[in-house]
Amino acid sequence: MSVREFVVLGTASQVPTRHRNHNGYLLRWDGEGILFDPGEGTQRQMLRAGVAAHDIDRICVTHFHGDHSLGLAGVIQRINLDQVPHPVTAHYPESGRRFFERLRYATAYRESVELTEAPVAVDGVLAVTDAYTLSAHRLSHPVESYGYRLVEPDGRRMLPDRLAEHGIKGPDIGRIQREGALGGVTLDDVSEHRPGQRFAFIMDTRLCDGVHVLAEGCDLLVIESTFLDGDERLAADHGHLTAGQAARVARDAGVRHLVLTHFSQRYDDPAVFETQARAAGFEGGLTVARDLDRIPVPTRHHASARPDPA
Numbered sequence: 001m002s003v004r005e006f007v008v009l010g011t012a013s014q015v016p017t018r019h020r021n022h023n024g025y026l027l028r029w030d031g032e033g034i035l036f037d038p039g040e041g042t043q044r045q046m047l048r049a050g051v052a053a054h055d056i057d058r059i060c061v062t063h064f065h066g067d068h069s070l071g072l073a074g075v076i077q078r079i080n081l082d083q084v085p086h087p088v089t090a091h092y093p094e095s096g097r098r099f100f101e102r103l104r105y106a107t108a109y110r111e112s113v114e115l116t117e118a119p120v121a122v123d124g125v126l127a128v129t130d131a132y133t134l135s136a137h138r139l140s141h142p143v144e145s146y147g148y149r150l151v152e153p154d155g156r157r158m159l160p161d162r163l164a165e166h167g168i169k170g171p172d173i174g175r176i177q178r179e180g181a182l183g184g185v186t187l188d189d190v191s192e193h194r195p196g197q198r199f200a201f202i203m204d205t206r207l208c209d210g211v212h213v214l215a216e217g218c219d220l221l222v223i224e225s226t227f228l229d230g231d232e233r234l235a236a237d238h239g240h241l242t243a244g245q246a247a248r249v250a251r252d253a254g255v256r257h258l259v260l261t262h263f264s265q266r267y268d269d270p271a272v273f274e275t276q277a278r279a280a281g282f283e284g285g286l287t288v289a290r291d292l293d294r295i296p297v298p299t300r301h302h303a304s305a306r307p308d309p310a
Contacts, residue, residue, distance in 0.1 A: 002030040004197065004297040006220060006259065009038075009045035011289045013226050013240075014067050015265045021045050021291050022067045023262065025222065026055065027199065029150070029297075030131050034058045035075065036148070036201050036222075042071035043078055049292050053082040058127075058134075061092035062203040063145035064099040073106040080112045087114040091126055091136065093144040094119040120146050123210070132196075137213050139205035141239040147203065147214045152196030162190040197297055203262060206239050207249070215253035219298045222289075223249065224262035229276050247277035250284065256298045257285035 009024030016022050022039025024046075033055040035042075046052070056079060061069050069092075079088060092100050097119055104115070118126065120136045126148075127134040133153075136146040158173060166185045168176060176182040176190065200214040202223040215221050225247075226240040235242050241249075243260060250258040260273050267273075270288045277286055287295055 003028050004030065006199075006222060006295045006297065007049050007051060008259075008261065008289045008291060008293040008295070009042055009049055009051070011261045011263060011291055012039075012067065013224075013262045013264050014065075016041070016067075017265050019291070020263065020265075022071070023203070024071060025201070025261075026051050027150070027201075028055070029199075032057045032129075032131065034060060034134075034150075036060050037062055037068040037203060038071035038075050039067045040070045043074040045291065046075075049294075053078045054084050056084070056088060057086060059088065059090040059092075060134075060148045060201070061090070061096075061100070062139070062147060062201070063093060063141060063143050064096035065143065065204065068203060069096075069099065069103065072100070072103040076104055076115065077107070077109045079115070080109055083112045087116060089116045089118050089127070091118050091120055091134075091148075093146055094121040095144045137210035138208075139202065139210045140208040141204045141206070145204055145239075147205070147210060148201045149214045149218075150199045152198070154196050155194045156187065156191040157194040158191045166190060195300055197300055199297060204239055205241065206236055207241065207245055211241075211249055212253065215249050215255060217254055218250075219256045219300065220259065220295070221250050221253070221255045221257070222259040222261060225260040225273055225277075226262050226264050228267060228272060243273040243276040244280040247280035247282040251280065251282045255282075255284055257287070257295070258282055259287045259289050259295060261289040 005028050007026040010021030012020035021041045023037040024042035025036040027034045035056045123137045125135045132150045139145040180187045198218045199220045200218045223246045225243040227235040227242045229242045229244040273288045
């Protein structure tokens with residue numbers, strides 16, 4: 001059975017706290033795992049969350065500030081120590097190649113795993129697999145930063161009542177799926193369009209076009225909300241979002257479930273982030289992330305989602 005869930009390893013911004021580790025997130029997508037922004041302590045948080053090095057197939061770094069990347073050294077060495085049996089691909093901003101190389105070879109170790117570097121230089125598609133298309137879009141931060149978007153291919157959902165009405169059963173169901181028609185009955189007669197699931201990961205950024213492109217129509221949107229709305233000017237000065245800004249992005253994009261994370265240490269009460277997100281008009285599912293949360297990607301059962309702008 002396929003598993004699609006988002007595992008939160010850390011939720012702090014620049015400074016970790018007693019209750020929040022630096023950033024770190026793993027998206028489980030069927031049999032593949034994508035690790036996002038491993039900050040300090042990610043290897044320890046993986047242990048606590050039941051995430052193994054073998055679970056990592058791809059690493060996506062949004063930018064090279066320490067709270068989003070200093071855990072790379074330990075994670076990469078652990079991947080090699082555990083002799084992960086499959087190749088691992090790493091995406092990161094091209095302008096930060098020197099930082100990635102320094103972290104990759106921060107100390108001596110034996111390389112046993114094929115780690116392919118695939119840096120991001122422009123907006124666009126990074127990878128296409130049978131399970132998803134991964135793309136990146138530029139964000140607005142003091143250093144070059146990219147957000148990531150994952151889209152499952154659209155499919156068809158077979159309708160049992162329509163199949164029965166046309167007397168199609170057993171092996172003939174597979175046949176009409178493959179061939180598109182059977183005995184004058186078309187696939188459209190017995191099925192409906194099922195949009196693929198959509199996920200986006202948006203970290204340190206001001207409001208910009210890339211934020212809206214990444215968020216559009218997502219089933220699960222993970223987005224930074226470093227500041228509360230009263231500190232909106234401070235957020236803009238430092239290249240960040242507030243809870244209300246993040247929620248309005250999700251509202252306007254038709255997001256089904258919103259995950260707020262990357263919180264400044266200046267705030268003690270996480271409930272205020274939810275209050276401000278709701279006040280901004282977001283009515284979908286909402287999680288104010290805590291370390292070690294596990295959040296399922298909402299499933300889709302029918303063609304009710306907004307069309308993809310791409």
